[in-house]
Amino acid sequence: MSLQTNSKIVKWIDYRLPIFxxxxxxxxxxxxxxxxxxxxxxxxxAGIVLVIQIITGIVLxxxxxxxxxxxxxxxxxxxxxxxxxxxxxxxxMNGASMFFAIVYIHIFRGFYFGSYKYPRELLWWIGIIILxxxxxxxxxxxxxxxxxxxxxxxxxxxxxxxxxxxxGNAIVTWLRGGFAVDNPTLNRFYSLHYLxxxxxxxLVMAHLMALHQHGSNNPLGxxxxxxxxxxxxxxxxxxxxxxxxxxxxxxxxxxIFYFPNMLGDPANFIQANPLxxxxxxxxxxxxxxxxxILRSVPNILFIPAKLxxxxxxxxxxxxxxxxxxxxxxxxxxxxxxxxxxxxxxxxVIACIGLEYVGSQKPEGLPLVIGRICTAYYFLHFLxxxxxxxxxxxxxxxxxxxxxxxxxxxxxxAGAVREKP
Amino acid sequence: xxxxLPLAVALLTLGVIGxxxxxxxxxxxxxxxxxxxxxxxxxxxxxxxxxTFDRAALQRGYQVYKEVCSNCHSLNYIAFRNLxxxxxxxxxxxxxxxxxxxxxxxxxxxxxxxxxxxxxKISDYFPPPFANPQAAAAALGGKVPxxxxxxxxxxxxxxxxxxxxxDAFTTYQEDGPDYIHAIINGYTTPPPGFPLPPGxxxxxxxxxxxxxMPQPLKDGQVKxxxxxxxxxxxxxxxxxxxxxxxxxxxxxxxHRLGFQVMxxxxxxxxxxxxxxxKVWHDVHHESAASS
Numbered sequence: 001m002s003l004q005t006n007s008k009i010v011k012w013i014d015y016r017l018p019i020f021x022x023x024x025x026x027x028x029x030x031x032x033x034x035x036x037x038x039x040x041x042x043x044x045x046a047g048i049v050l051v052i053q054i055i056t057g058i059v060l061x062x063x064x065x066x067x068x069x070x071x072x073x074x075x076x077x078x079x080x081x082x083x084x085x086x087x088x089x090x091x092x093m094n095g096a097s098m099f100f101a102i103v104y105i106h107i108f109r110g111f112y113f114g115s116y117k118y119p120r121e122l123l124w125w126i127g128i129i130i131l132x133x134x135x136x137x138x139x140x141x142x143x144x145x146x147x148x149x150x151x152x153x154x155x156x157x158x159x160x161x162x163x164x165x166x167x168g169n170a171i172v173t174w175l176r177g178g179f180a181v182d183n184p185t186l187n188r189f190y191s192l193h194y195l196x197x198x199x200x201x202x203l204v205m206a207h208l209m210a211l212h213q214h215g216s217n218n219p220l221g222x223x224x225x226x227x228x229x230x231x232x233x234x235x236x237x238x239x240x241x242x243x244x245x246x247x248x249x250x251x252x253x254x255x256i257f258y259f260p261n262m263l264g265d266p267a268n269f270i271q272a273n274p275l276x277x278x279x280x281x282x283x284x285x286x287x288x289x290x291x292x293i294l295r296s297v298p299n300i301l302f303i304p305a306k307l308x309x310x311x312x313x314x315x316x317x318x319x320x321x322x323x324x325x326x327x328x329x330x331x332x333x334x335x336x337x338x339x340x341x342x343x344x345x346x347x348v349i350a351c352i353g354l355e356y357v358g359s360q361k362p363e364g365l366p367l368v369i370g371r372i373c374t375a376y377y378f379l380h381f382l383x384x385x386x387x388x389x390x391x392x393x394x395x396x397x398x399x400x401x402x403x404x405x406x407x408x409x410x411x412x413a414g415a416v417r418e419k420p
Numbered sequence: 421x422x423x424x425l426p427l428a429v430a431l432l433t434l435g436v437i438g439x440x441x442x443x444x445x446x447x448x449x450x451x452x453x454x455x456x457x458x459x460x461x462x463x464x465x466x467x468x469x470x471x472t473f474d475r476a477a478l479q480r481g482y483q484v485y486k487e488v489c490s491n492c493h494s495l496n497y498i499a500f501r502n503l504x505x506x507x508x509x510x511x512x513x514x515x516x517x518x519x520x521x522x523x524x525x526x527x528x529x530x531x532x533x534x535x536x537x538x539x540x541k542i543s544d545y546f547p548p549p550f551a552n553p554q555a556a557a558a559a560l561g562g563k564v565p566x567x568x569x570x571x572x573x574x575x576x577x578x579x580x581x582x583x584x585x586x587d588a589f590t591t592y593q594e595d596g597p598d599y600i601h602a603i604i605n606g607y608t609t610p611p612p613g614f615p616l617p618p619g620x621x622x623x624x625x626x627x628x629x630x631x632x633m634p635q636p637l638k639d640g641q642v643k644x645x646x647x648x649x650x651x652x653x654x655x656x657x658x659x660x661x662x663x664x665x666x667x668x669x670x671x672x673x674x675h676r677l678g679f680q681v682m683x684x685x686x687x688x689x690x691x692x693x694x695x696x697x698k699v700w701h702d703v704h705h706e707s708a709a710s711s
Binding site: 034073076079080086087231235236239240242243246247249250253254256257258259260261262266267269270279356 | 469497502566569570573574575576581588591593596627667669670674675677678679681682685686688689692693695696699700703
């Protein structure tokens with residue numbers, strides 16, 4: 001559809017710089033499967049939270065001082081003296097948690113409905129890269145308040161790289177800008193924490209380009225057969241996303257106004273002290289499953305436990321790059337995959353188990369649970385997913401999105417890979 | 421039978437890995453640790469979504485801080501002007517200025533290049549009891565007393581599972597003040613055989629049991645002017661409330677603004693729900709007809 005407007009100014013601009021046509025094409029007319037459920041709200045929601053984080057972050061940066069002797073004081077200044085500084089900071093702190101919660105739901109929606117499969121492999125890849133950059137951003141942001149957990153978290157995480165044989169210690173010194181976490185570390189983390197969100201914005205644009213190439217996947221996991229299966233993004237999904245956004249903001253507001261410190265660590269209200277190690281060094285909740293993997297792994301053959309843990313922790317995410325090829329099933333949606341669907345939920349339980357173990361000391365029962373869940377995590381992707389795809393008999397797929405009821409024994413739409 | 425095959429496979433796998441994990445468990449059993457008593461939970465005026473600080477309690481708590489705690493503990497991030505801030509202890513600006521004048525603060529350098537002492541002004545911050553942490557440690561047996569500005573948020577108690585799930589739904593988050601109250605009331609004779617280190621005091625609520633701080637308060641030590649009972653329990657509650665305000669001075673404002681935001685969001689979410697229903701009516705109608 002071409003641009004519909006009566007405005008002379010809009011037409012004048014669009015003739016020279018077709019931004020309005022572009023917007024109309026990719027945000028208003030953009031054909032979308034008509035059967036998306038509420039799990040499909042989380043993509044746009046993540047985008048909005050990213051914008052919230054960038055805006056509140058820019059405001060916070062106007063009042064923050066990245067220096068080891070002033071960082072903690074400047075946070076106190078924001079919380080006590082800056083007009084609505086407490087509100088901005090509570091939004092930013094809890095916004096990070098919400099961003100991860102939303103992105104994790106978004107990823108698990110992909111697991112369940114097979115959104116990573118042909119032809120969306122690159123879309124999936126860009127998503128994983130966004131997750132990795134998000135993690136780096138969140139980790140460095142947590143260091144900025146220069147509390148006890150900021151300092152010791154930074155010490156532990158940068159120290160992970162010392163597990164690399166031969167060059168490890170040199171890399172750690174290079175990352176920290178010195179032999180210990182100190183002012184150079186804080187300065188570079190601040191610089192990168194300001195930079196990376198804009199890299200995420202660029203990646204999100206690439207993510208959207210890849211998405212709009214073939215359009216959204218849908219709960220049935222079958223390809224659209226024609227225009228009758230699609231509806232324009234506006235007004236249908238704009239209003240649905242707006243409603244979802246409001247429900248999210250309700251939950252977010254409860255957190256900001258009534259539990260602003262629930263997800264934080266009390267130790268971070270104590271200024272960083274390099275001479276006093278806290279009793280327990282625990283990352284924020286969104287890193288706990290990975291922290292659990294790191295600490296669960298024992299010595300593997302000739303690889304020492306620390307290196308093996310680091311490899312497994314990073315491997316647990318890098319493994320996701322291979323998922324489109326590890327999953328051998330031609331059917332996308334778990335709705336039509338009776339066996340995979342059960343394994344999906346067992347996998348969810350294993351991830352919740354890792355979340356719990358990450359918050360506990362690595363000894364006794366939590367350590368055992370951690371090892372079981374870690375092993376299961378890798379088993380799921382490396383053994384179960386390939387084998388289930390091979391042996392499972394999927395249920396018959398509907399013929400089209402508009403006709404969810406299957407009639408006759410036609411070839412299921414989208415079940416067969418038709419490569420160009 | 422086939423239906424439950426995946427479950428059986430999963431359980432079997434888990435069993436095998438579990439066995440291997442236990443076999444590989446090289447961690448020795450941790451040494452027995454002293455478990456501190458759990459703090460009691462009190463009903464605070466500032467708890468819950470509509471909670472506000474009790475002005476009288478904050479003023480009494482300030483009195484306890486001033487007369488007792490401030491001998492060793494700094495309050496670095498609080499200025500005298502904060503005592504007159506809305507949502508705080510409710511002193512008038514004149515009262516706050518009068519309080520400030522009772523303190524001597526270091527200022528300077530003056531025209532001769534000398535630091536000098538002068539009475540505090542309302543814009544000054546509470547002066548610390550010791551010039552630096554080293555001086556505090558030297559005077560107090562090697563331990564630096566923590567700054568009290570954020571203490572109520574920097575202290576907590578891990579209630580563990582499943583309690584924390586209930587707490588999330590009952591909006592309980594006063595473990596800081598509860599802990600402070602508990603510590604003030606926790607000095608008793610140690611259980612027989614408890615290895616008290618030299619210079620340590622036994623406190624049943626303190627992690628590890630041995631606290632460096634001598635018992636700070638006793639019944640009747642601080643004279644209240646408003647007829648409130650002068651008991652240790654009351655001192656603990658008042659000073660914990662004061663420290664909660666010091667750590668979270670915008671709590672009243674946050675709760676008030678939060679309520680307004682919630683009202684707006686609930687109404688707007690409701691309106692959007694019906695808008696969404698209206699917009700989607702045709703799509704649902706059409707797909708219902710076609711199937």
